[in-house]
Structure formats: structure tokens, C-alpha cells
Amino acid sequence: MVQLIAYQSKDQGAAFVAEHIAEKINEFQPTESKPFVLGLPTGSSPEPVYKHLVELYNDKKVSFKNVVTFNMDEYCGLEPSNDQSYHYFMYKNLFNHIDIQEKNIHILNGLADDFEKECQSYQEEIAKYAPFQIFMGGVGAKGHIAFNEVGSARDSQTRKVELEESTINANSRFFNDDLSKVPRYALSVGISTVLDNSKEVITLVFGSSKAQILNKTLNSPISSDIPSTFLRDHKNSLIVCDSEACAELPESAVEISKL
Helix, strand or coil: CEEEEEECCHHHHHHHHHHHHHHHHHHHCCCCCCCEEEEECCCCCCHHHHHHHHHHHHCCCCCCCCEEEEECEEECCCCCCCCCCHHHHHHHHCHHHCCCCHHHEECCCCCCCCHHHHHHHHHHHHHHHCCECEEEEECCCCCCECCECCCCCCCCCCEEEECCHHHHHHHHHHHCCCHHHCCCEEEECCHHHHHCCECCEEEEECCHHHHHHHHHHHHCCCECCEHHHHHHHCCCEEEEEECHHHCCCCHHHCCEECC
């Protein structure tokens, strides 16, 4: 089951998600022995969410001291200091600006000597902390969740994946449009990793370029052909979008919310 909440703008949607996460953390009242567990994505969709979370932290409306985070994915072969690595992205946009403890941050190691062992260890670490209170993610143009490309199985877990050309082309904008610089492989949590270990899944869908896939996510048959359709297989799945992303949905199915 999926609940859809639409806002007029991306920033309004992002503000709602940030406030929702802060509210859930505060309600949970996390401690060192009972941390709040949060799954996190990278990319342009969550950037404004992180901006609002930092603002809420600066306003002393939320603390991340006892929050444990797991990121969805990481490119293979990029140093953490590379400004296109997801490690770099997370510290730049969130971790450097809040009171999260370093030991509570989990990001896949794209430089691991043994990727299979790295993915297995990550999956085992998730199992120690599960369930996630919230797992936030985005959706790609063809419906990929994290780097679970077309064809990914519902029971998939953390693993090394080969990126599709469409994903490489879409991500080339972050590499000065130089396709040769975009990594061909990544480490990614699986669809099962997200859906079967989370009490709530929040998916961010912003912009006109996501209008077609949002319509397919909600209305196409649930299958590996469109991995994002598996979001409908979760009992507490929330999609937050903006008006542009709703362009291909029936008007009767969308009510634009206002903060």
C-alpha cells in the first residue's frame, strides 16, 4: 500500500519530510542503547531534505546524537574524498552539520578489497540494528531504487551491481557530462534490504522528469521490470512528490497539499 502526498514545490515536500523525520526521532526518544535507525539516499532529491534537517538541528528542534544511519549505496572505485562519492556527499550535505556520532554512520566501502565480503558485512550490520524506523529513498527514471536496476528481484540484498547505460547517462551530469568518468559498478542495498527491514519507507519523487515513472510506479503491475512498483508491497510506504512529478497522474488521484 502506498500513500501519496503532493506539494506544490520540491522545497515544500522536502520541508515536510524533514519535519516528519525530526518528529519521529523526537517521539522515539532514542538513547545510546536504543538508537533511532535511519536509512538515507544521495542525489538531488534528498538535498533539500538534508538542508531542512540541518536547519531543524540548528534551531535545536532535533538531535542526531543517538541516530544510527545506513546509506543506500556507493560507487565502486571512488575515494571518500572524491567529490562525487556518496561518502563525500553525505558529509558535505548532512553529517558535518549535525551532532551525529561518527560510529553511528554506515556507508558502503567502494574501495573494499573484497566487495562480496563488504556487502555481506553491511547486510549483517543492518540486521543488528533492524528495523529501520524510517528508510528514505528516491526513484530513478526507470524505477530503480538505490542502484537496484531493472530486473532486480524483490528478495535482493546488499550486493555489487553493474549500472545500466541509462543510469550512467543520467549521472554523467555530475561528472561534467563525461561518460568515461562515471563508475560502471556500485555497491547497493537490495530491495528486500529496504522493504523487509523498515517500519516506514519514504520515497522522494520531484520534478517533471519523474512524472512518467511516478505514474508507472503507482499503476503498472508489480514486477522487477519496474523495481519501484515493489514500494506498493510495503505496509507503510509514503511517496512525497511535487506538482511537476504528478503531471501524468489523473487529477482525481492527486490533491496538492500546502504547508
